[in-house]
Amino acid sequence: MPDRIVADQPSLDRHAAAALLDEVATDPWGAVTASIYDTARLVSLTPSLPGHTARLRFLIAGQRSDGLWGEADGYALVPTLSAVEAVLATLRRPPVAGVEAGQLRSTAQRGLAALRHWSGSRAPVPDTIAVELVVPALVAAINAHLDAAGSTVGSGVRLAVPAGMDPTAADRLAARVQHGGGPQTWWASLEALGAGAERLATVRPHDDGMIACSPAATAAWLGEDADRSTPAAAAAARYLDRLQAAGGGPVAGVWPITYFEQSWVLSTLAPVMPGISPAASVLDSLDAALGPDGAPAAPSLPPDCDDAAVVLTALHRHGRARPVDALLRYHTGAYFRCFPSERTPSVSTTAHALETLHEAMAAQPADRRRLDPVAVATAAWLVDVQSADGCWWDKWHASPYYATACCVDALLPRAADPARQAVRRAVTWTVATQHSDGSWGRWGGTVEETAYGVHVLASAGAGAGIDVTAAVMAGAAYLRQQPDSGPHRGLWHAKDLYAPLRVIRAARLAALGAADRFMMPSGAAPAGAVAAPLVPAPRAALS
Numbered sequence: 398m399p400d401r402i403v404a405d406q407p408s409l410d411r412h413a414a415a416a417l418l419d420e421v422a423t424d425p426w427g428a429v430t431a432s433i434y435d436t437a438r439l440v441s442l443t444p445s446l447p448g449h450t451a452r453l454r455f456l457i458a459g460q461r462s463d464g465l466w467g468e469a470d471g472y473a474l475v476p477t478l479s480a481v482e483a484v485l486a487t488l489r490r491p492p493v494a495g496v497e498a499g500q501l502r503s504t505a506q507r508g509l510a511a512l513r514h515w516s517g518s519r520a521p522v523p524d525t526i527a528v529e530l531v532v533p534a535l536v537a538a539i540n541a542h543l544d545a546a547g548s549t550v551g552s553g554v555r556l557a558v559p560a561g562m563d564p565t566a567a568d569r570l571a572a573r574v575q576h577g578g579g580p581q582t583w584w585a586s587l588e589a590l591g592a593g594a595e596r597l598a599t600v601r602p603h604d605d606g607m608i609a610c611s612p613a614a615t616a617a618w619l620g621e622d623a624d625r626s627t628p629a630a631a632a633a634a635r636y637l638d639r640l641q642a643a644g645g646g647p648v649a650g651v652w653p654i655t656y657f658e659q660s661w662v663l664s665t666l667a668p669v670m671p672g673i674s675p676a677a678s679v680l681d682s683l684d685a686a687l688g689p690d691g692a693p694a695a696p697s698l699p700p701d702c703d704d705a706a707v708v709l710t711a712l713h714r715h716g717r718a719r720p721v722d723a724l725l726r727y728h729t730g731a732y733f734r735c736f737p738s739e740r741t742p743s744v745s746t747t748a749h750a751l752e753t754l755h756e757a758m759a760a761q762p763a764d765r766r767r768l769d770p771v772a773v774a775t776a777a778w779l780v781d782v783q784s785a786d787g788c789w790w791d792k793w794h795a796s797p798y799y800a801t802a803c804c805v806d807a808l809l810p811r812a813a814d815p816a817r818q819a820v821r822r823a824v825t826w827t828v829a830t831q832h833s834d835g836s837w838g839r840w841g842g843t844v845e846e847t848a849y850g851v852h853v854l855a856s857a858g859a860g861a862g863i864d865v866t867a868a869v870m871a872g873a874a875y876l877r878q879q880p881d882s883g884p885h886r887g888l889w890h891a892k893d894l895y896a897p898l899r900v901i902r903a904a905r906l907a908a909l910g911a912a913d914r915f916m917m918p919s920g921a922a923p924a925g926a927v928a929a930p931l932v933p934a935p936r937a938a939l940s
Contacts, residue, residue, distance in 0.1 A: 488501055748800075796888050
């Protein structure tokens with residue numbers, strides 16, 4: 398192990414951290430990559446919105462050589478269905494200036510040919526947001542286009558939903574929409590209702606125009622032909638126009654991500670930036686987001702356990718400790734639900750909540766007696782669901798490195814042997830899966846996944862009794878070579894995959910700070926850097 402950090406390879410750029418915090422303070426909407434799925438929904442649902450031609454070109458350019466859109470391992474299904482439906486809808490309308498009809502037909506034909514692989518197949522489909530609703534709805538819409546008189550694409554072709562999916566799932570959603578109230582989880586999937594979503598009386602856009610932070614749901618509610626002069630409709634149109642203008646036509650899949658981005662960045666950087674304080678307005682924003690049921694990812698979303706946990710941790714780490722009782726209502730006795738009603742449990746939500754309990758018990762030792770039994774049960778559940786190879790997987794992220802980092806952070810404070818052994822297995826797996834260039838990644842090395850890998854080893858390697866020095870050094874060197882600005886691969890689950898850009902930048906800075914501390918001689922510490930677990934990320938959308 399070297400006895401010092403090489404001066405011309407600084408891990409923690411405090412100027413970059415300060416600049417990142419400034420961005421978070423001045424832009425409460427957040428920074429997110431463009432979405433094939435939602436961009437295609439705007440092409441189909443609101444073609445008169447400015448940027449329509451740019452959105453079509455984005456879809457055409459994004460098609461893979463095999464006719465699909467999106468990532469491997471089943472992640473291409475939803476964006477491909479959305480893009481194909483949008484192109485078919487466009488072909489049934491008057492020509493679009495600057496986009497050749499022949500190019501659109503070719504794009505649609507290649508996409509349809511690729512989709513036949515999934516038509517009725519038993520291939521696994523990732524558990525992205527509302528997949529059980531949007532897939533049947535898009536299959537039905539595509540078939541309606543193909544059946545239309547005069548269709549020039551896919552004559553005689555019909556698609557079927559993948560085996561095990563209910564083709565009538567949207568009908569159940571239609572029954573739920575008759576109930577009013579505040580923001581509901583199903584609001585984010587409103588586009589699955591088709592024409593039935595337009596100006597639905599039980600759904601109210603936020604004052605800033607968005608519905609559940611979903612461009613697709615907002616476009617479905619707004620519609621193409623209805624009057625846009627009402628205050629709610631005008632706000633929805635302004636929201637979509639602001640969103641498309643930010644991306645030059647293409648749109649993000651979830652936006653804004655206000656409390657998600659703020660809490661993650663603050664919680665992640667807090668241990669490695671003494672003396673660099675966030676703006677009081679950001680802490681005030683997080684404070685105001687908390688309610689009796691937790692906190693949402695952003696305005697217009699319902700509260701959830703995941704965001705509540707990270708908001709609470711961010712406030713704790715910046716001297717604003719708050720009671721954590723809102724989290725306890727999500728505890729099942731074994732794990733933490735993300736929402737009161739959900740199809741599948743979340744490993745990362747449970748890990749986030751456990752880490753927040755540890756923060757609370759450290760800040761208020763008097764609470765240990767009532768909180769520690771919950772923490773013990775939760776840690777046992779996380780150990781039980783660890784994969785045999787030592788990693789964890791989660792429904793909110795495509796990469797096991799994310800879930801594994803979350804669980805290692807949550808289990809590190811536990812002294813019981815099962816937790817220690819689980820962490821050791823995770824460290825062993827992380828070392829074994831590093832790429833030859835020092836990176837980590839499910840589909841090839843990425844900055845985000847490498848940050849998680851470095852963090853796991855720097856924070857837990859020594860305690861696990863495993864020599865991880867070479868792996869940490871190689872991972873940190875890879876991170877130093879990558880530009881702070883990306884591009885960054887989408888790995889987070891919305892209806893397709895996206896990248897929260899400032900969250901990833903914070904993870905990179907924090908991992909390099911952890912690597913610096915790991916490489917320092919015993920008793921020394923790099924200036925301004927203190928290692929501590931990365932706070933796991935909250936939910937940016939709904940399921």
